[in-house]
Each structure stands twice: as structure tokens, then as C-alpha cells.
Amino acid sequence: MEYHIHQYELEQGALEIQYIEEFFGEFPRKKTATEIVRRLEGRAHLILLAHAALTDGTVVPVSFKVGHEIKTSETEPKLADLVVRLRDHVQFDGRRILYTWIGGTRRDWRGQGHFRALTEQQELWAIEQGFDEIVVKTKNKFYEMRGTLDHLHFEVVKYERNAADNAESKVYLSKKILPEIVRRHRSAKTVVQVTA
Numbered sequence: 660m661e662y663h664i665h666q667y668e669l670e671q672g673a674l675e676i677q678y679i680e681e682f683f684g685e686f687p688r689k690k691t692a693t694e695i696v697r698r699l700e701g702r703a704h705l706i707l708l709a710h711a712a713l714t715d716g717t718v719v720p721v722s723f724k725v726g727h728e729i730k731t732s733e734t735e736p737k738l739a740d741l742v743v744r745l746r747d748h749v750q751f752d753g754r755r756i757l758y759t760w761i762g763g764t765r766r767d768w769r770g771q772g773h774f775r776a777l778t779e780q781q782e783l784w785a786i787e788q789g790f791d792e793i794v795v796k797t798k799n800k801f802y803e804m805r806g807t808l809d810h811l812h813f814e815v816v817k818y819e820r821n822a823a824d825n826a827e828s829k830v831y832l833s834k835k836i837l838p839e840i841v842r843r844h845r846s847a848k849t850v851v852q853v854t855a
């Protein structure tokens with residue numbers, strides 16, 4: 660199978676993410692395009708979507724992944740808080756860290772390798788851009804995501820217990836960007852850069 664990946668520039672990419680998030684009934688807090696632009700503007704970022712054809716031939720976005728750089732100098736409260744939580748577990752000094760902010764695959768297309776293909780493309784981009792490590796945050800209760808990150812060889816770097824409900828505990832994972840990770844890549848893909 661060949662995966663079809665589109666890499667978007669900020670404004671159009673934000674609209675695409677807003678659109679695809681509408682298909683994720685399980686997440687009540689969907690991101691708006693404005694919120695996405697506000698987060699990504701002015702920082703190194705990557706917006707990727709995988710497309711696939713419906714039975715009638717219509718091509719639709721089925722999977723997405725958005726990452727951006729985080730630094731110890733963050734001032735936006737959510738990101739500053741993230742860095743504080745991570746800094747004893749991820750080495751920031753002299754290294755570039757890519758944070759996988761949001762991502763997912765529409766239910767009917769899960770288990771078909773779309774998210775692996777996006778992850779591998781993100782890793783290639785991260786290497787090209789000189790990143791050293793990719794970090795991601797999830798929760799104990801997101802079993803599909805935890806299983807997937809395990810298959811994609813992300814390692815747990817921190818576990819933050821939620822005293823009231825362990826299912827809500829936060830799990831932070833990371834993957835070092837080393838040249839050998841590319842040798843483990845498996846997805847055949849075409850990548851299109853979408854420019855406005």
C-alpha cells in the first residue's frame with residue numbers, strides 16, 4: 660500500500676486540521692483553525708495529513724499529525740508548563756525538541772498504517788530540520804494511542820499520576836532522532852507539499 664501524505668503551510672493546514680477534527684467524536688475539545696494558527700505561528704512546525712479514497716473514488720483526509728518545536732524559553736502558559744514538566748526528563752540544552760501536539764486517524768481508517776506513515780514522514784522532516792528528539796503527551800486512558808506509540812518505539816520518559824483517577828494520569832513519551840530510525844521505516848509514501 661502506498662500512503663498519500665500532504666504537507667501544508669500554516670493557514671490552509673489549520674483549516675484542514677479543523678475540518679478533520681470534526682470527525683473525531685471522542686474528543687469534545689476540538690481545535691479551531693484560529694487556535695492552531697496561534698499555537699504554530701512563529702515556531703518551527705509541521706502539519707501532515709494522509710488522504711485516502713472512498714469507494715466512489717472521492718479522496719478525503721483520514722489521518723493527521725501536527726508537531727511544533729518547544730524551547731525552554733516558552734512564555735505561552737501551556738507550553739511553559741509543559742517545558743517545566745519535561746525539563747528533568749528530556750534534555751533541552753543545546754538540543755532541538757519537537758512536540759507532537761495533536762494527531763489521530765478517523766475510525767474507519769484505523770489499523771491501516773496511516774498514522775505510521777505520518778509518523779515516519781514527521782521523523783524524516785525532523786532529521787532534515789536538525790531536531791534531536793520528538794516528545795508526545797498522552798493519558799493512561801488513551802489505550803489506542805499508547806499501543807500505537809509503543810509500536811512506533813516511543814519510550815515513556817515521565818508518568819504523572821492523577822490521584823483521583825489513574826486513567827487520567829499523564830504519560831510523556833519520547834523518541835530520539837537518530838539516523839538509524841530511518842532504517843526501520845516501512846511505509847511507502849508519496850508526499851505532496853501544498854502551497855497556497
Ligand SMILES: CC(C)(COP(=O)(O)OP(=O)(O)OC[C@H]1O[C@@H](n2cnc3c(N)ncnc32)[C@H](O)[C@@H]1OP(=O)(O)O)[C@@H](O)C(=O)NCCC(=O)NCCS
Nearest residue numbers: 763764769770771772773774775797801803804806807810
Ligand atoms: C492511535 C491512532 C492515531 C492510531 O492510528 P492508526 O492509523 O490506526 O495507526 P496505524 O494503523 O498507523 O498503526 C501504527 C502502529 O500502531 C499499532 N496500533 C494501531 N492501533 C493500535 C491499538 N489500538 N493498539 C495497539 N497497537 C495499535 C499498529 O499495529 C501499528 O504497528 P505496526 O506498524 O508495528 O503493526 C488512532 O487509533 C486514533 O486516532 N485514536 C484516537 C486518538 C487518540 O486516542 N488520541 C489520544 C490523545 S493523545
